[in-house]
Amino acid sequence: MDQGQGITEDSRDWRVRLDHSRDLGSGFAAPGGEFTRALYEWSFTVEGKILQCLIANRRLVELGAGMSHFGYAMACVCGAKNFVAVEPFYADIQEASVQSFISSVTGQLDRIPYKVVAKDMLDYLIGEPDDLLCVLACGIEDCILPGVDYRKKVETEIARTMQKDSFFISSHSDLFPGDLTDIEISFPRPSNPRISDRLRLHGGREALERCGKKIAPYLNYS
Ligand SMILES: C[S@@+](CC[C@H](N)C(=O)[O-])C[C@H]1O[C@@H](n2cnc3c(N)ncnc32)[C@H](O)[C@@H]1O
Numbered sequence: 001m002d003q004g005q006g007i008t009e010d011s012r013d014w015r016v017r018l019d020h021s022r023d024l025g026s027g028f029a030a031p032g033g034e035f036t037r038a039l040y041e042w043s044f045t046v047e048g049k050i051l052q053c054l055i056a057n058r059r060l061v062e063l064g065a066g067m068s069h070f071g072y073a074m075a076c077v078c079g080a081k082n083f084v085a086v087e088p089f090y091a092d093i094q095e096a097s098v099q100s101f102i103s104s105v106t107g108q109l110d111r112i113p114y115k116v117v118a119k120d121m122l123d124y125l126i127g128e129p130d131d132l133l134c135v136l137a138c139g140i141e142d143c144i145l146p147g148v149d150y151r152k153k154v155e156t157e158i159a160r161t162m163q164k165d166s167f168f169i170s171s172h173s174d175l176f177p178g179d180l181t182d183i184e185i186s187f188p189r190p191s192n193p194r195i196s197d198r199l200r201l202h203g204g205r206e207a208l209e210r211c212g213k214k215i216a217p218y219l220n221y222s
Helices: 009-024 035-042 047-055 070-077 091-104 121-126 148-161 205-220
Strands: 059-063 082-086 114-117 134-138 168-171 181-189 192-203
Touching: 035 047, 035 070, 035 134, 035 168, 035 181, 035 192, 047 070, 047 168, 047 181, 047 205, 059 070, 059 121, 070 082, 070 091, 082 091, 082 121, 091 114, 121 148, 192 205
Parallel strands: 059 082, 059 134, 082 114, 134 168
Antiparallel strands: 168 192, 181 192
């Protein structure tokens, strides 16, 4: 710890990354707010089981996955086909975290294929075909994005790349892709029930038809 400044090795590391991301101007390497973790922990609750219906057999892509393995862990628990963590600034830490999680659960959980992609989310989405993915974004608020134009482009790309019968799963994020219906669910954070987490599910007609019955009970949940 630096005397008098409260800077640890870890905090210095994220400040260096944040300065670097500011220089690039393509988004800010703000450290994680544990939003993905909260969603993963919620997936074990009775209400949170809905995530299995949304994620099972999908190609789950997390935009701005941060430093921790919770997106990958949730993808495994919910039976995704595979998982991509898109994270330009902490890809090395994300990779190490997923590897360490995999070692810690060997024999207890079915592994699924995964990739960590050290790319900006817009660049990543532009390279994906139409109608393929299930997209997840946790903590992707306006303050970490470079501007409104950039956000609109990301929203367009999410709407284009997401499978038509899938939901865009958004927790504490300011992204509103296309003309999709959005359903808001608030839940007490399992590890700290005094905090309320905000989840939004954005889906079109096919997604609502496929998961409508499962979603109906949650419409009054918040
Ligand atoms: C508030 S953190 C959320 C991290 C994680 N999802 C969580 O909830 O703990 C936002 C993440 O988005 C990443 N990020 C910032 N700009 C980005 C961009 N243009 N493309 C992809 N990720 C970006 C940051 O590096 C950071 O890891």
